[in-house]
Amino acid sequence: MANTAPKPVRRSLGDLSEGTLGTLMLLPTAFLLCLIVVYPVGRLVYISLFDWRMNLPNAVPQFIGFEHYIYALTDDPKFWEAVYNTVLITVITVPGALVVGLGLALLANLPFKHRWPTRLALLLPWALPLVFAGLIFRWFFNYDYGLVNDILARFGIGKVLWGTEPNLAFATICLVIIWKSSSFMAMILLAGLQTIPRNLYEAARVDGATPWQCFWKITLPMLMPSIVVALxxxxxxxxxxxDIPYAMTGGGPGGTTETLAMYIHKTTIDFLDFGYGSALAMLMFLVSLVATVVYLRIIQGDKE
Amino acid sequence: MMLRRTFVHAATAAAVVAPLALAALPAAAQQTTLRVFIGGQQRPDVMRPLMDLFQQQNPGVRVEIEVGGATSEAQQQYLTTVLTSRDPAIDVMLIDVIRPAQFAAAGWAEPLDPFLGGTPRATLLRRYLPGYADAVVVDNKLVSLPAFADAMFLYYRTDLLAKYNLQPPKTWEETVAHAKRILAGENNPNLQGLNFQGAPIEGTNCTFLIPFWQLGGNLVGANNRVTVNNDAGRGAFQFWLDAMRVHRVSPPNSAEVRTDDTRLQFQNGNVAMAVLWSYGWNLFQSEQSQVRGRVGVVPLPTFQGRQSATCIGGWQWAVSSFSRNKPQAAALVQFLAGGVGSKHLAINASNLPVLPELYRDPDVLRANPWFEQALPVVITARSRPVTPRYPEVSEIIRTNVNGVIAGTKTPQAALTEMESRLQRVMR
Structure with missing residues (x-):
């Protein structure tokens, strides 16, 4: 009986079942993801449960559970002001950039003879670093020396307090964000536009459709996947x-343009309060997660 | 066994030879490079000759200057990043007078006591102005050495005041009256009567604290009790709001004005009177200045019948705890904080000296005639709150002051928020 025992099998990689092989080949990626995503996020959660101050390196971090989260949500007016500003910026600039970006994309998609100037103009705002954009526009809207007030003065309009009046400061920031981000929108949408077959338009025109009807019935539905990705x-x-509010107003006047990211930066980098800063960052992470899930639902709903 | 013995021999030999080699090296080619961090606002062009002089006196040492942000907060942000990561790249740094408590608590500044070469600390510090000597000792350790003093003053245009037969103002009431008179007479829409800083920056804290103190306010009392929500707080805000809205002598965009904006506007001839630190003087007298030879400086006015008060400023030299060249760095700091350094900065950058005898020095007075009046101001200037959590204190005050100046907050709402948030930090 003993000599009928099977020989020890020496398997080569080729003999692995497809599933095992797949798992093996995913390991490096999984490891990398753990290193650059899972570990930092886990660490963030861990730190957010401590009273951890880098400006007192000799003090032992105290475990305080969810105290930071409770303080942020119930007792910190600065947090809610920052959340309000961030939500307002998102609600204004995302649709704003979509509309402007769509216009730019349609323009760049027109059968001009020389399309490159439009496309270059599309790329330039996107290629400019955010802080530079903020600093440039800060000078544009400067009260004493700014271009905008100078132009207004030529039309006999008095100097406008762009950086002092909170609504104006907020509006200029939104304007710059829309200017800056619409080119990114436009590029994604332009790629989408170019995949729409020309013959659809030709057929529609034969049937007597107006350009307006073509846009609503062909362009927009065909572009939907690109729009959702861009959004x-x-x-x-x-x-x-x-970057842009940081460079343009520094959060002023009186904190009315301070975003959540700026508040996190201030707490962590200026105050070195890593514990509370981490808790705030976690809350922002959750907000981003919710937004992403909502969009993913929309995409999946579309497919069904 | 054999192997171990050989190893022991080698180790012994190395232990004996190594110190000798190290000792011999500095005399030969060993160069120590010290990296000094200063801000763009602290005149790197003026600092360089001082470093060159130190290099001449210490042939083994090379000094590099690293220039960082142009505001106290920007510099602090950079230093914070370097120091929390224990980076040895920077050996010596110039820190704001409001920082030593934080640098001591965080262990970022190397205590200088062991490097004084036998001189007792008390003897060394006796040379300096008392306020600055006190500021560098935290928890009985010498955290840094004074670099230069500073305080806020009132700058005025001598030509404009003379044109309307006005004397430099002693009270705020006079200041506002003068400004109104000049603005009415000049009828120039680009001219500002009284410029001050209201942007969310460090200097804006002083914009609030100065009238607050003058009206009898005291931010942090016994047992770290914060008292700001009172008549002095309301009066301080009302003064600046009235200057902008009622008397219309201060620009409507004061909530956007940063320290160097004031300097630039004054230098370009657009301001009759301005509240500013001492560094403006030298630049106002420079070639590029539109107001050269037409500038006067006086101690800050106060309210009728009130004590004068101003904000203490100034900067200090500290050695990084993470420096690998602490003895040389400490030697450089002592050189820079000594008579030669202080006098050089006084003459070439109009930085107020930290050594009292320099206020009578003929060379210094030739460059800055007004320093004669500055000594009593610097001696009596008051400190902003001293706490390791100063960045938070500063943010609470400046954001609220900025909000009031911009009109987004009422003085009462700002004072209430300041008191409750400050109390949380100071407890």
Whole structure:
């Protein structure tokens, strides 16, 4: 009986079942993801449960559970002001950038002879670093030396307090964000527009459709997948808005343009309060997560 | 066994030779490079010759200047990043007078006591102005050495005041009256009567604290009790609001004005009177200035029948705890904080000296005639709250002051918020 025992099998990689092989090949990616996503997020959650101050490196971090979260949600007016500003910026600039970006994309898609100037104009705002955009527009809207007030003065209109009047400061920030982000929108939408077959339009025209009807019945429905993708990316970056208000107003006047990302930066980098800063970052992460889930639902709903 | 013995021999040999080699090196080619961090506002062009002088006196040492942000907060942000990551790249840093408590608590500044070469600390510090000598000792450790003093003053245009037969103002009431008179007479829409800082920056804290103190306010009392929601707080806000809206002598965009905006506007001839730190003087007298030879400086006015008060400013030299060249860095700091350094900065950057005898020095007075009046101001200037959590204190005050100046908050709402949030930080 003993000599009928099977020989020890030496398997080569080729003999692995497809599932095992697949798992093996996913391991490096999974490891990398753990390193750059799972570990930092886990660490963030961990730190957010402590009273952890980097400006007192010798003090032992105290475990305080969810105290930071409770304080932020129930007792910190600065947090709610920052959330309000962030939501307002998102609600204004995401649709704003979509409309402007769609217009730009349609323009760039027109059969001009020389399309490159339009496309270059599309790319330039996108290629400009955010902080530079903020600083440039800060000078545009400067009270004493700004271009905008100078132009207004030529039309006999008095100087406008762009940076002091909170609604104007907020409006200028939204304007710059829309200007800056609509080119990104336009590029994604332009790619979408180019996949729409020309013959659809030709057929519609034969049937006597107006350009307006073509836009509503062909362009928009065919472009929907691109629009949703662009909206997902744009919304998440809008929730994280930091650079432009930071460079333009520094959160002023009186905190009326301070976004959640700026408040996190202030808490973590200026105050070195890593515990509370981490809790605030977790809350922002949750907001981004909710927004993404909502969009994903919309996409899936579309497919069914 | 054999192997171990060989190893022990080698180790012993190395232990004996190594210190010798190290000792021999500095004399030969060993160069120590010290990296000094200063802000763009602290005149790197003026600092460089001082570093060159130190290099001449210490042939083994090379000094590099690293220039960072142009505001106290921007510099602090950069230093915070370097120091919390324990980066040894920076050896010496210039820190704002409001920072030593935080640097001491965080262990970022190397205590200088062991590097004084036998001189007792008390003897060393006796040379300096008392307020600045006190500010550098935290928890009985010498955290830094004074670099230069500063305070807020009132700058005025001598030509404009003379044109309307006005004397430099001693009270705020006079200041506002003068400004109204000049604006009415000049009828120039670009001219501002009284410029001050209201942007959300460090200097804006002083914009509030100065009239607050003058009206009898005291931010932090016994047992760290914060008292700001009172008549002095309301009066301080009302003064600036009236200057902008009722008397219309301060620009309507004061909530956007940062320290250097005031300097630029004054230098371009657009301001009759301005509240500013001492560094403006030297630049107002420079080639590019539109107001050269037409500038006067006086101690800040106060309210009728009130004590004068101003904000203490100034900067200090500290050695990073993470420096790898602490003895050399400490030597550089002592050189910079000594008579030569202080005098050089006084003459070339109009930085107020930290050594009292320099206020009588003929060379210094030739460059800055008004320093003669500045000594009593610097001696009596008051400190902003001293706490390791100063960045939070500063943010609470400046954001609220900025909100009131911009009109987004009522003085009462700002004072209520300041008192409750400050109390949380100061407890």
């Amino acid at each position: 997902v990316f744009r919304t998440i970056t809008a929730i994280q808005t930091f």
